[in-house]
Structures are given as C-alpha cells and as structure tokens.
Amino acid sequence: MAKTFSSKVYALVMRIPAGYVYTYGQIARDIGHPRAARQVGTAMRFANDERMPCHRVVNKQGMLSPAYVFGNPHIQRQLLEQEGVAFLPDGRIDLNAHLWDGALHEGM
DNA sequence: GCGCTGACAAAAA
DNA sequence: TTTTTTGCCAGCG
Numbered sequence: 285m286a287k288t289f290s291s292k293v294y295a296l297v298m299r300i301p302a303g304y305v306y307t308y309g310q311i312a313r314d315i316g317h318p319r320a321a322r323q324v325g326t327a328m329r330f331a332n333d334e335r336m337p338c339h340r341v342v343n344k345q346g347m348l349s350p351a352y353v354f355g356n357p358h359i360q361r362q363l364l365e366q367e368g369v370a371f372l373p374d375g376r377i378d379l380n381a382h383l384w385d386g387a388l389h390e391g392m
Numbered sequence: 393g394c395g396c397t398g399a400c401a402a403a404a405a
Numbered sequence: 406t407t408t409t410t411t412g413c414c415a416g417c418g
Contacts, residue, residue: 289415308400312413319413325399326415338399349399397417404410 289317290327297331300340303368304384305377308343325349339363346376 292315300306308321317323328338339360342348348360361371369382 309402312400317414319401320415321400322398322413323400323415326397328399330416331399341399343400344402395418398415400413402410402412405408 289315289320289323290330292316293324293327294331294336297328297337297341298335299386300337300384301386302337302340303382304386305340305342305346305364305369305379305382306384307379308341310383311341340367342377342379344379346372346379 293311296311296314297306308324309318311324312318312321324341328336328341331338339348364377365371370378372378
C-alpha cells in the first residue's frame with residue numbers, strides 16, 4: 285500500500301491515546317522514514333482536526349516547537365495536563381512516563 | 393522539472 | 406551542560 289508519507293503520519297497520530305505523547309522522530313521511524321522527522325511536523329501543519337491530536341505529538345525535548353496554536357501557546361499544556369500528562373519543572377513533558385509505545389505492538 | 397522552506401534530530405564545538 | 410551546524414525529505418513557488 286503505497287500511501288503517502290503524511291497519510292501514514294495521520295494514521296499513527298490518530299492512534300495516540302489520551303494521556304500519552306509521541307515524538308516526531310518516533311513516528312518517522314515507525315512509518316519507515318527514520319530521517320523524515322521534519323516531514324512529520326510538516327504534515328501536522330495540515331492536521332487541524334479533532335482526530336488529529338497534534339498537541340500529543342511533541343519533539344524529543346518534550347514540547348511543541350512553534351507554540352502550537354497561534355495566540356494560545358499555553359493551551360498545549362492545559363490539554364495534556366487535562367488528559368493526565370505530567371510536566372517537568374523545566375516546562376517539558378516527562379517522555380519517560382508518557383511516551384506511547386503502543387505502535388510498537390501494532391507491527392505495521 | 394528546479395530550487396527554497398521547514399511543527400526535527402543527532403553530532404560537533 | 407547549552408548552542409550551533411548538517412542532514413534529511415516531503416511540500417510549495
């Protein structure tokens with residue numbers, strides 16, 4: 285199934301459960317493009333739907349790069365905290381505790 | 393078809 | 406430890 289790169293990204297992002305987060309690099313690797321982490325973010329830019337929890341997709345630092353929503357850069361923290369994600373005093377997400385590993389079981 | 397941009401990541405200084 | 410540079414590859418002009 286030669287679907288487009290972004291399509292695979294969307295499918296994976298939609299599978300992220302509440303209370304967990306995923307990293308761009310992790311997604312890129314899981315879909316078969318270990319070096320295309322940037323394109324994951326580029327694809328997220330088009331993703332503005334309820335089925336696309338882009339706020340659950342963070343970088344290796346544990347936070348969104350461009351403030352996520354234009355005008356409300358803090359909404360990401362509110363959403364994640366509301367779903368049960370813990371934040372470190374550094375302002376970053378505890379990836380060691382909330383990094384979703386469910387996709388590894390899917391074996392796509 | 394060609395070149396530039398970019399929601400990242402890993403390596404080097 | 407943090408900051409800077411390079412590579413990466415899909416999207417857009």
